[in-house]
Amino acid sequence: MGNKLIFLTLLALSLPALAKEAARDNYRTYCVQCHGMAGNGKGVNIRDMSVQPRDHTDAKAMSARSDDTLFKVIKEGGLSIDKSVLMPPWGDTLSDDEIRDMAQYLRTLCKCKFGGN
Numbered sequence: 476m477g478n479k480l481i482f483l484t485l486l487a488l489s490l491p492a493l494a495k496e497a498a499r500d501n502y503r504t505y506c507v508q509c510h511g512m513a514g515n516g517k518g519v520n521i522r523d524m525s526v527q528p529r530d531h532t533d534a535k536a537m538s539a540r541s542d543d544t545l546f547k548v549i550k551e552g553g554l555s556i557d558k559s560v561l562m563p564p565w566g567d568t569l570s571d572d573e574i575r576d577m578a579q580y581l582r583t584l585c586k587c588k589f590g591g592n
């Protein structure tokens with residue numbers, strides 16, 4: 476009984492960390508080729524891209540985006556928020572929960588939140 480409680484408490488405490496780690500893994504799998512390993516928009520693809528990927532470490536640009544907008548553009552792609560089609564939609568690849576965690580992960584890259592720092 477006591478052990479179970481300790482286990483559940485540890486689980487509850489570690490879930491946010493696990494979600495963040497999973498989001499970082501997804502970022503490294505799906506996003507870095509354009510947005511770069513450091514998230515600074517300098518991925519290996521960019522030489523041939525007519526529209527350059529967002530620098531996710533740019534606090535000024537990223538704080539102009541609400542979490543809902545980040546969710547939408549990741550899920551439905553650049554066109555959904557009148558941005559470039561070169562930003563692909565990820566709704567078939569990532570679950571809604573994974574996309575929400577991804578948006579939070581982007582907040583750690585820009586060290587910013589919506590509406591300021």
Ligand code: HEC
Pocket residue numbers: 501502505506507508509510520524526527528529540545548549553557558559560561562563565577581
């Ligand atoms: C094939 C290249 C490519 C890949 C892969 C890619 N992106 Fe993008 N992304 C772009 C481009 C290009 C833009 C800029 C679009 C524009 O400015 O019109 C962009 C813009 C964005 C934006 C910012 C929109 C804004 O201006 O507010 C977010 C957030 C974003 N991408 C998240 C992601 C995430 C998360 C992944 C991985 C799941 C990802 N991108 C994968 C190319 C890519």
